[in-house]
Amino acid sequence: MDDHPETFLSPVKRARRAKIVAAARDLFVERGFRATTMEAVAATVGMSKVTVYGYFPDKDAVFLAVARAVAEEIEAAFDAALDTDGTVPDRVAAALVAKHALVARTVRDSIHAAELFAAKDRTAGAVFAALDARLEAAIATTLDRPGALDTARLLFAATQGIANAVEDDGTRDTDIGRLVHAVLA
Structure with missing residues (x-):
């Protein structure tokens, strides 16, 4: 298929x-x-x-097609932010912020977010697992140092936790930036 x-x-x-x-x-x-x-x-x-x-x-x-379209948007926003000028921590933070901001605008801010995430897990979990792996690999490539993939996974998981816990976009973005800079300092 x-x-x-x-x-x-x-x-x-x-x-x-x-x-x-x-x-x-x-x-x-x-x-x-x-x-x-x-x-x-x-x-x-x-x-x-x-x-x-x-x-x-x-x-x-239909939901799977929507999920694929959203995953493509997330990847494009992430890649665009990662490919900007600036320090590695600034670029990684910007990419992670771009990812989480798009998820917030697309799903998390919906009153139906829990239901949509459950449908995503049921119908499109593999799409987003593959996306997450590609984004982690892109961070690791940008870091270009020993243990880069482990660091990328840590950043990815920790920023997911921030995005899940913080409701305010500004706080989410600031906290992600702080975390990335602290880990990569």
Whole structure:
């Protein structure tokens, strides 16, 4: 089974599929996983339910496509921040802040966050595990020193803890910066 079926779609069908995924993303955040239906997705995009089912066999498949799109956004934001000018601690902190800020804007700030994270674990856990491994490897490559992967894993886990514990974006970002600079000093 192809991990990215959109690869084989015509440009028109790829655009329709992207429209479905974008609408579903908004609905999942606004309504939660359980309350988002294929009918609601179809109505939001102005397509028939049959058309939406032509692209996705069920709601789990739509959610997986949304998760993949979010993972790609996270990776792009992370990489862009890591590739900026500045010291290694500044760049690593900026990349981790970018990741956690995007997750907050996309899911964590939703009143349905717990339900969405549970659906993510059930349907797209492997997508985000692979993403996390790629981001940790990118940090390790940037650190370029003995034990870099272990340090990257530590930073990754610790900043996840900060993101889970702190509700204020400014505090989250400041705490992540402090942690990264303390570990990499």
